[in-house]
Amino acid sequence: MQPASRSQKVVKKHYEDTIANPVSFEQYAHLLEPDVLDQLKQLFPSGQAQMWGIVPGQREVNVAHVKKMSAGDWVFFTGDKRLYLGGTIALMWRSPELAEELWEKNDNGQTWEYMYALSGTRGFDIPMDEIRSLLGWKSTRNVMGITVLGADDSDTLQTYLTLDPAPAAPRQDDPEQDDRAVAAYDGELERKATRAQRGEQAALKRRLLPGLTGQCALCGRELPGTFLIGAHIKKRAMCTDDEKRDLDNVAMLACTFGCDALFEHGYVTVAEGGALQVSPLAAAIPEIDTHIQERLAGRTVTWWSPKREPYYQWHRTHTFKELPPA
Structure with missing residues (x-):
């Protein structure tokens, strides 16, 4: 720091x-x-x-x-x-x-x-x-x-x-240090999710996706549920218990064809009112920029609502990639 x-x-x-x-x-x-x-x-x-x-x-x-x-x-x-x-x-x-x-x-x-x-x-x-x-x-x-x-x-x-x-x-x-560290490591290789968390995730997706298909909140495409996930708008780890239980508002459906990752890594966000915002840093990565321009630029996110706004606001402040201050 x-x-x-x-x-x-x-x-x-x-x-x-x-x-x-x-x-x-x-x-x-x-x-x-x-x-x-x-x-x-x-x-x-x-x-x-x-x-x-x-x-x-x-x-x-x-x-x-x-x-x-x-x-x-x-x-x-x-x-x-x-x-x-x-x-x-x-x-x-x-x-x-x-x-x-x-x-x-x-x-x-x-x-x-x-x-x-x-x-x-x-x-x-x-x-x-x-x-x-x-x-x-x-x-x-x-x-x-x-x-x-x-x-x-x-x-x-x-x-x-x-x-x-x-x-x-x-x-x-030492170039061999990482290999030795892995060889010597005797802790857990996988983080075990608790049953409560798995149950919460299942309930979240059921709440957001009542049928076999659903709409990606960001690109708007209607897709089979297999290709949609219940994406937390505010990072789950940073949510209070009450926010985690706010299943109707704390998350949205996002497709696995790029939208979930772009939102999670802050290359897109949702402004108050629902307009989709694109990070100015996205242009530096042609593949990301092309995907955004073809699928997302200029869209209005219909999933936005006043009750979801506090979560979108958190994402804009903490995750969305802004330029360094001038």
């Missing part, structure tokens, strides 16, 4: 210079090590990438945190009581010279020399109170410095915000 309050003048300028406006490799090639430059070009064929950095800190307090970070990790930016940006660390390197050129030095004479490039970024607008509650933090806890979360908190946050994997350099781990 990267603290970066854009209400602070310095942070705002850094954000505008290297996140809102990605850094050109060609312009700064003379300050990039050849191997770093090569990796950046492979990861970002466009020749530019969003970049951020971390200062060593007094007595190098941040260095221990930096050592726990690696390419492929999720990163979330927080500030002004909000979580507002998420993405993947695509590459990490150290360059005092480039950092000083991009961001100068702070009042302590340090620069943000532990640098990383970001891929797959998207914008959020989530109150930190909500994040604290999700992770079981004290109400007074704030992200004051670079914070590396444990595996459980990381998985919880990534699932909550539906951050998808993005291009990243290979990890510098």
Whole structure:
């Protein structure tokens, strides 16, 4: 978790210079090590990438945190009581010279020399109170410095915000480590669903699909029930018990021909009133963009209703893929 309050003048300028406006490799090639430059070009064929950095800190307090970070990790930016940006660390390197050129030095004479490039970024607008509650933090806890979360908190946050994997350099781990971990793993290989949950899912689909066929809420096609699922509008794991029992409103039918996955991963959402919205990030993936334009663009979702609106609103806020804030 990267603290970066854009209400602070310095942070705002850094954000505008290297996140809102990605850094050109060609312009700064003379300050990039050849191997770093090569990796950046492979990861970002466009020749530019969003970049951020971390200062060593007094007595190098941040260095221990930096050592726990690696390419492929999720990163979330927080500030002004909000979580507002998420993405993947695509590459990490150290360059005092480039950092000083991009961001100068702070009042302590340090620069943000532990640098990383970001891929797959998207914008959020989530109150930190909500994040604290999700992770079981004290109400007074704030992200004051670079914070590396444990595996459980990381998985919880990534699932909550539906951050998808993005291009990243290979990890510098032992290549046999993953194979050894699988061989040595003696825990459960499958997560067992409880009977209650299975019963709930069956009841949900029966409620939404009383006959042999039904209509996909998103594309509107009438399809055999085999190809429709009861898709939660708000993530089931984040629903209260009362919301889980609200079978008439908490879910909708979505087809397995792409609509369920597009909604689940935030490439489409439903606006208040029922207009289907398309994520501006969908255009970057031609196959997804083509499917949306052919099947979904311009549709009005008849499944929308005032009672379902709170669930659609949650999806728009937490799952729908917005552009990073300008």
